[in-house]
Structure formats: C-alpha cells, structure tokens
Amino acid sequence: MKAPSLSAWFGRGEIAAPPDIESAALRSDRFRLEREGDWRRLEDIVKRMEKGGLRRVDDDELLALPTLYRTAASSLSVARETSLDAATLRYLESLVQRAWFQVYGPRKGLFGWLREFLLGGWSRSIREIWLDMCVALFVMVAGTIVGWLLVEQDRDWYYRLVPTQFADTRVPGASREQLLETLAVEENAGGLSSFAAYLFSNNAGVAILAFALGFAFGIPSLLLLVYNLAVLGAMFWLFAGQGLGWEFAAWLSVHGTTELFAILLAGAAGMHIGRSMAFPGDKSVLAAAAESGRRGAMVMVGVVLMMVVAALLEAFPRQLVGGTENRLMIGGGMLVFWLAYFLLYRPKRIGDEA
Amino acid sequence: MNPALAEAPSLPNANAANKRERVLITPEGIAVPITVASRGSRIGALILDFILLYVGLTVFVLLLGWIAGGLFEEIVDNADQNVEGAGEFILIVFILFLFLARYGYFLGLELGPRGATLGKRAVGIRVAARDGGRLTPEAVIARNLLRDIELFMPLVFLMVAPSGEMGNFGYAGLAWLLVILAIPFLNKDALRAGDIIAGTWVVEAPRTKLADALSTQGASRGTSTLTGARYDFGEAELAVYGERELQTLERVLRENQSDALSAVHETICRKIGWDPGAGDERAFLEAFYSQLRHKLESDMRFGKRKADKHS
Numbered sequence: 001m002k003a004p005s006l007s008a009w010f011g012r013g014e015i016a017a018p019p020d021i022e023s024a025a026l027r028s029d030r031f032r033l034e035r036e037g038d039w040r041r042l043e044d045i046v047k048r049m050e051k052g053g054l055r056r057v058d059d060d061e062l063l064a065l066p067t068l069y070r071t072a073a074s075s076l077s078v079a080r081e082t083s084l085d086a087a088t089l090r091y092l093e094s095l096v097q098r099a100w101f102q103v104y105g106p107r108k109g110l111f112g113w114l115r116e117f118l119l120g121g122w123s124r125s126i127r128e129i130w131l132d133m134c135v136a137l138f139v140m141v142a143g144t145i146v147g148w149l150l151v152e153q154d155r156d157w158y159y160r161l162v163p164t165q166f167a168d169t170r171v172p173g174a175s176r177e178q179l180l181e182t183l184a185v186e187e188n189a190g191g192l193s194s195f196a197a198y199l200f201s202n203n204a205g206v207a208i209l210a211f212a213l214g215f216a217f218g219i220p221s222l223l224l225l226v227y228n229l230a231v232l233g234a235m236f237w238l239f240a241g242q243g244l245g246w247e248f249a250a251w252l253s254v255h256g257t258t259e260l261f262a263i264l265l266a267g268a269a270g271m272h273i274g275r276s277m278a279f280p281g282d283k284s285v286l287a288a289a290a291e292s293g294r295r296g297a298m299v300m301v302g303v304v305l306m307m308v309v310a311a312l313l314e315a316f317p318r319q320l321v322g323g324t325e326n327r328l329m330i331g332g333g334m335l336v337f338w339l340a341y342f343l344l345y346r347p348k349r350i351g352d353e354a
Numbered sequence: 355m356n357p358a359l360a361e362a363p364s365l366p367n368a369n370a371a372n373k374r375e376r377v378l379i380t381p382e383g384i385a386v387p388i389t390v391a392s393r394g395s396r397i398g399a400l401i402l403d404f405i406l407l408y409v410g411l412t413v414f415v416l417l418l419g420w421i422a423g424g425l426f427e428e429i430v431d432n433a434d435q436n437v438e439g440a441g442e443f444i445l446i447v448f449i450l451f452l453f454l455a456r457y458g459y460f461l462g463l464e465l466g467p468r469g470a471t472l473g474k475r476a477v478g479i480r481v482a483a484r485d486g487g488r489l490t491p492e493a494v495i496a497r498n499l500l501r502d503i504e505l506f507m508p509l510v511f512l513m514v515a516p517s518g519e520m521g522n523f524g525y526a527g528l529a530w531l532l533v534i535l536a537i538p539f540l541n542k543d544a545l546r547a548g549d550i551i552a553g554t555w556v557v558e559a560p561r562t563k564l565a566d567a568l569s570t571q572g573a574s575r576g577t578s579t580l581t582g583a584r585y586d587f588g589e590a591e592l593a594v595y596g597e598r599e600l601q602t603l604e605r606v607l608r609e610n611q612s613d614a615l616s617a618v619h620e621t622i623c624r625k626i627g628w629d630p631g632a633g634d635e636r637a638f639l640e641a642f643y644s645q646l647r648h649k650l651e652s653d654m655r656f657g658k659r660k661a662d663k664h665s
Binding site (some may be wrong): 011026027028029032033038039040043049050051052070073074076077081082083084085086087088090093094095096097098101102104113121150168193194196197198200201204208209211212213216255286287289290291292293294295296297298299 | 380381384385386387388418428440445446447450452453467468469480482483484485486488489490491492493495497499500502503504507519547550551552553554559560561562565566567597600601603608612624646647648650654655
C-alpha cells in the first residue's frame with residue numbers, strides 16, 4: 001500500500017489516473033473515462049473553495065473553474081441521454097451542483113459588501129422606501145399624540161402604557177424637582193458602557209422585531225410603532241405638566257434623534273415587505289416579497305449600526321453632558337447628519353448590482 | 355437571460371425524492387438538478403444548531419464565571435474603582451456575545467462558501483437563491499432576521515407563559531408558533547417565512563464520490579477470473595429486465611454483500627431459465643450487468659427506453 005503523502009492532508013491529493021480507456025466494453029464508460037480527469041480536477045478545486053474560500057485556489061484554477069463547470073454540465077446532459085450508470089449520474093449531478101454554488105457563490109467578501117453598503121448602498125435602499133417612511137413617520141407622530149391624549153384624559157393610562165422599569169419616580173404627581181433629577185447628569189462614567197451594551201442589544205432587538213413583523217402585511221409593525229411612541233407621548237405629558245417639556249425634549253434628543261430614526265426605518269422596512277406582498281403589482285407575490293425583503297435587509301443592517309451609535313450617545317453624552325442647549329445641539333447635529341447622509345449623499349453605483 | 359424553474363423530467367430511478375426534484379436553469383442556460391431539502395432534515399438541522407448554540411453559550415458562561423470568579427477575589431483586595439471596571443467589562447462582553455450568538459451564528463455560517471450552518475452541513479443541506487443567481491448577503495440577512503419572530507420570540511413567550519405573568523401572551527405565542535410552523539407545509543418547496551422574504555430555499559448538497567466504472571472490472575470484460583467460465587446472454591434473456599432492475603443490480607454489485615449477491619443471482623437465473631449454480635455469483639452478475647447495460651444503452655441511442663421489466 002502506498003504511504004499517504006503529506007499533501008493528501010491538505011486536500012491536494014494526486015488525482016488518480018483513470019483505468020485504460022480501451023479496456024472499457026461500453027461506449028458510455030469510454031465517454032466517462034475520457035472525461036473523468038476533468039471532473040476530478042473540478043471536484044478538487046470545488047472542494048478547496050468550499051473549505052476556505054478563494055485563498056486556497058490559485059489564479060489558473062480560478063480561470064479554469066467556469067470552463068470545467070460547463071464541461072461537467074454538458075457531460076451530465078450527455079450522460080443522461082446515453083448512460084445508465086446510476087453512480088456516475090449521481091456523481092455528476094452533485095458535482096455540477098457544487099460547482100454551480102461556487103461559480104455563483106458570494107463574490108464580494110463581507111468587507112467588500114460592507115464598503116459598498118456604506119458608500120451608497122444603504123442610503124439608496126432607504127430612498128427606495130420613502131413612501132413607507134412617510135407612513136411610519138405619520139404613525140409615530142399619531143402614536144405620540146394618542147399617548148398624550150390618553151394620559152390627559154385618564155391618568156390610569158400612564159401606568160398601563162409606561163413599562164414599570166421607567167416608572168421609578170417618573171409617575172403622575174411627581175414634583176418638578178424629582179423629575180428634573182431624572183434628567184440630571186451622572187457624576188462619573190462608571191457603569192455607563194455596560195448600560196450602552198445593554199441598550200444596544202435591547203433596542204436592536206425591538207427594531208428587528210418591528211422589521212420582522214412586517215411579514216404579517218405590516219400591521220403588527222405599525223402597532224408596535226404606535227405603542228412605543230404612545231409611551232413617549234405619555235412621558236412627554238408628564239414632564240410638560242411640570243413645565244419641563246423643553247428640558248425633556250433636549251434630554252431625549254441626544255440619542256433620540258438617532259434611535260427614533262432607526263425605529264422609523266425598521267418599521268418602514270417591515271411595512272415595505274408587507275405592502276409589497278399585499279400589492280405585488282405585476283410580479284408574483286414571491287418575487288415581490290423577495291425583492292422587498294432584500295431591500296429591507298439592507299435597511300436593517302443600517303438600523304443595527306444606528307442602534308450602536310444611539311446606545312453610545314445615550315450612555316455617554318446624554319448622561320455626562322448637561323445643559324438644554326448642549327443636548328439639543330448634539331441631538332440636532334445627529335439628525336442633520338443622518339438626513340444629509342441619506343438624502344444628499346448620492347454616489348454612483350459601484351460595480352454590478354445584479 | 356431569464357432564469358426559470360421547471361419540474362424535473364422524471365428520471366429512471368423513481369423514488370420519494372423525485373417529488374422534491376427541481377431543475378434550476380442558471381443564467382447561462384445550464385440545467386442544474388436540485389433537490390429541495392426534506393422538512394425532516396431541516397428540522398433536524400435546526401435542532402442540531404440549537405443544541406450547538408446552547409452548549410456554546412453554556413461553555414461561554416462557565417468560562418466567563420471561571421475567569422470573573424478569579425478576578426473577583428483579586429479585586430476584593432484592591433480598590434473599589436476596579437471592581438466596577440472589570441465587572442463592567444465582563445458584562446459588556448457577555449451582552450455583546452449574546453447578541454452575536456443570536457444573529458451572528460446563522461449569518462456568518464450561511465454567508466460562507468458552504469452556505470450552511472453547522473447543523474445544515476451535518477445533514478447535507480444548504481441555502482441557495484431561488485432564482486438561480488447568486489446568494490447575496492442581503493438575502494441571508496433577511497432570512498435570518500425573520501428567524502427572530504419565527505422561533506425565538508414565540509419560544510420566549512412559551513417559556514414565560516407558565517409563570518402567568520404575561521397572561522394571554524403565552525397562548526398568542528403558541529398560536530403564532532403553530533402558524534409559522536405550518537407555513538413550510540403549505541408550499542411545495544418547503545419555504546419558511548424567512549425564505550419567502552429573502553428569495554431563498556434550502557436544497558440538498560450531496561457530496562458524492564465517483565465510483566469505479568463497473569464495466570471495466572471482473573467478468574464484465576469477458577471470462578470469470580474464478581472459474582474461467584464465460585457468460586453470454588442472448589437477446590431474449592436480456593429482454594426480461596429494464597433500467598430499474600439494472601440500477602438495482604448496480605447497487606447490489608457496488609455494495610458487494612455475498613448473501614444479496616446470491617439471492618439476486620438465483621432470481622435472475624430463475625427468471626431467464628438457467629440452472630443456478632453456486633460459487634461464481636459475482637462473475638455471473640458482472641457479466642449480466644454489463645451485457646444488459648450494453649443492450650439498454652444501444653436501444654437508448656435509437657430512442658427506445660425500457661423503464662422496468664413490466665414495460
């Protein structure tokens with residue numbers, strides 16, 4: 001028995017020579033033996049690509065891949081018409097399929113994709129769902145007003161709307177001093193970064209939920225937006241009642257402009273899917289869902305990034321920077337930045353988008 | 355270049371997997387056979403993934419506890435300020451790890467060159483684009499964001515439900531879970547909600563090795579190496595079987611189990627009216643296989659196909 005060579009351990013084993021072609025009694029087997037070398041070469045390349053992407057494959061092989069793939073595919077269709085060797089047919093089917101996955105595999109790496117995403121892909125996908133964003137904005141404003149009005153009519157609504165974790169001292173009847181204290185700056189930065197991490201994980205979860213619920217024709221996404229903004233409206237009412245409306249808005253705006261924008265995008269992306277499934281136009285429902293789903297996914301990657309920014313803003317500047325004007329400056333600055341990035345920044349498309 | 359899907363032409367080896375076979379036309383017009391993954395294997399892959407995630411998280415928590423435990427004692431002797439710093443760091447690592455585990459595991463692995471999570475790899479299936487084009491990062495992201503409401507959210511509802519704290523949310527979660535679990539059974543490609551949104555499907559990814567050519571071995575070429583006998587079959591004797599039987603015979607020869615060989619040998623001999631001897635079954639079957647295949651394949655070239663012994 002031949003001792004295994006070292007190269008066999010790295011998947012570059014010798015390709016076994018086929019048996020003597022003339023010895024084959026059947027025409028279909030001669031056909032197979034003549035082409036076997038190419039098939040095995042293709043299999044070898046594909047196997048290495050499956051293991052570790054393009055690093056394990058050199059340029060010559062990468063150039064040969066499409067040709068070998070087409071050869072194998074045409075071998076398969078010939079074999080189907082002329083050969084009854086089930087093992088060979090099965091092998092060819094699996095080989096052609098695996099090669100196809102590699103030929104049509106993700107060409108851009110994650111880094112390349114991210115670059116294209118930040119340099120235009122993201123803002124383009126956001127402009128494409130402008131109609132859904134308008135609806136989401138309307139629903140969010142309406143939710144805030146509804147929250148305010150409900151609490152104004154009946155204070156019990158406050159306890160129903162606002163989750164218990166917020167309702168420490170911020171309850172109806174609290175004094176101006178107590179409320180002002182909740183808007184104050186922290187004395188040191190201890191514990192704030194874990195707060196940021198927690199906020200990020202929590203808020204990104206909510207945003208993803210708003211997106212994913214769009215699958216049910218967008219209605220749950222809208223309800224989620226209404227509910228979350230009704231909480232905001234209720235708290236706004238509480239602070240405004242003590243003449244702290246402006247201070248509360250400034251406190252909130254530091255991270256709120258980024259976070260609420262991200263929630264708006266997530267809800268709009270979810271609704272975009274639901275809307276395109278309900279009204280697919282001249283496409284099939286499946287095709288419409290897939291197209292809007294991919295667009296929504298682009299938006300959602302951006303939403304997660306915005307949530308990181310919002311969590312950092314919420315944990316550090318909001319807790320450490322005092323003064324209504326300073327806070328409003330940060331919040332307003334972020335809003336201007338996002339709007340400029342999404343609306344004014346319109347680079348040309350890079351490469352193929354197909 | 356309009357990639358289209360069509361039902362596969364029925365192949366000779368008719369079996370249960372046939373219903374799941376599709377032909378995918380690639381952008382350059384090559385027909386690639388695809389088998390949609392069975393629902394059972396997808397559930398199996400999901401369970402495997404969940405076990406892996408759960409075990410991974412448990413190991414991570416234990417490791418973190420072990421490291422932080424050591425840290426803790428060290429910190430107690432030092433100033434208070436450090437406790438916050440180190441403990442906080444551990445907490446951040448933990449929260450971010452949970453987030454990454456929840457989304458990154460599926461995303462990262464399905465974006466790789468195999469297009470499959472570890473569980474999917476184990477059962478031999480992978481994710482592919484339904485239109486025959488590239489599997490894009492957007493598609494993988496979309497199908498995995500949906501996993502959140504399909505599984506994680508209703509499961510959390512169900513776990514919290516027994517405490518009674520959430521009232522009817524438990525029932526709502528259960529109803530939602532049942533609806534979501536029903537979706538893959540309501541369409542023929544076993545698409546789940548995430549697949550519908552992302553334009554993907556899950557297909558089998560077989561990795562078959564090329565078996566040796568049977569007709570270049572043993573008695574296929576001529577005489578038995580054991581007894582020196584030569585088996586020749588006439589036209590009428592070969593006419594009793596079709597493609598289906600040929601492939602059964604091929605499987606038996608490749609598996610090479612002696613009792614199966616002798617059973618098939620006896621059946622064939624009875625069918626064609628020979629006297630079944632003993633001791634040289636394999637050579638007999640090799641010769642019969644290659645001559646039957648030769649006959650069926652030359653008939654194929656004239657457009658005559660015989661699917662099985664009844665046709």
